[in-house]
Amino acid sequence: MEELAEVVAINSDEITVLSQVKSSCSSCSQIDSCGSGQIAKAIPHKKLSFTIPYSSDIHNEIKPNSRISIGDSVVISLPEGDVLRTAMQVYLLPLSGLFLGSILGQFMLSADILTHELQALFVGLLGGFSGQRLAAYLQNKSAEKIKLQPKILRVLAQAIDIDVVENKIKQ
Numbered sequence: 001m002e003e004l005a006e007v008v009a010i011n012s013d014e015i016t017v018l019s020q021v022k023s024s025c026s027s028c029s030q031i032d033s034c035g036s037g038q039i040a041k042a043i044p045h046k047k048l049s050f051t052i053p054y055s056s057d058i059h060n061e062i063k064p065n066s067r068i069s070i071g072d073s074v075v076i077s078l079p080e081g082d083v084l085r086t087a088m089q090v091y092l093l094p095l096s097g098l099f100l101g102s103i104l105g106q107f108m109l110s111a112d113i114l115t116h117e118l119q120a121l122f123v124g125l126l127g128g129f130s131g132q133r134l135a136a137y138l139q140n141k142s143a144e145k146i147k148l149q150p151k152i153l154r155v156l157a158q159a160i161d162i163d164v165v166e167n168k169i170k171q
Contacts, residue, residue: 001077001078001079001080001083002075002076002077002153003019003075003076003077003150004019004020004073004074004075004076004156005017005018005019005073005074005075005076006018006019006071006072006073006074007068007069007070007071007072007073007074008049008070009070010054010068010069010070011054012054013053013054014051014052014053014054015051015052015054015068015152016049016050016051016052017049017050017051017052017074017076018047018048018049019047019048019049019050019076020047020048050150052076052149052150052151052152053149067155068152068155072155072156073155073156074152074153074154074155074156075152075153075154075156076150076151076152076153077150077151077153078148078150078151079147082144082147082148083148086139086144086148089135089138089139090135090139093131093132093134093135093138094128094129094131094132094135095128095131096131097127097128097129097130097131097132097134098124098125098127098128098131099127100127101123101124101125101126101127101128101130102120102121102123102124102127104123104124104127105119105120105121105122105123105124105127106120108120108123
């Protein structure tokens, strides 16, 4: 997954970039007749700002003789496989826990281990909560956080300001 961002600040150990949050509705042919398209047109696009760790050898990772400065446009990337695995854990583990807990609760109710349906419901909710806690534990491991850290792939050429060029020609 790649995204275009603008460098807004550079510190000794991190770079702050600003990216435009895009809606897929803007490229859809049904934007005028769709409710989601109307909402996407009515709500202004937001900008997302975040920091990327910066090391002195980042220039070797990008391209030789390439310097990053404030105002540069950069292409940042996240590995798709890691994003998909994370989404699967965050969504499916709590849901699976809820289903398995509900099945266990119904089994315990039918085996007369539990005396009321609310107890079986509580076992199902406990399964969902356990799945959520497992997903949170897996996502908070430092190895997972490093995998989901955006990386700068390349620095794009800066746009030329026509007014500056015209002023230099006139001088």
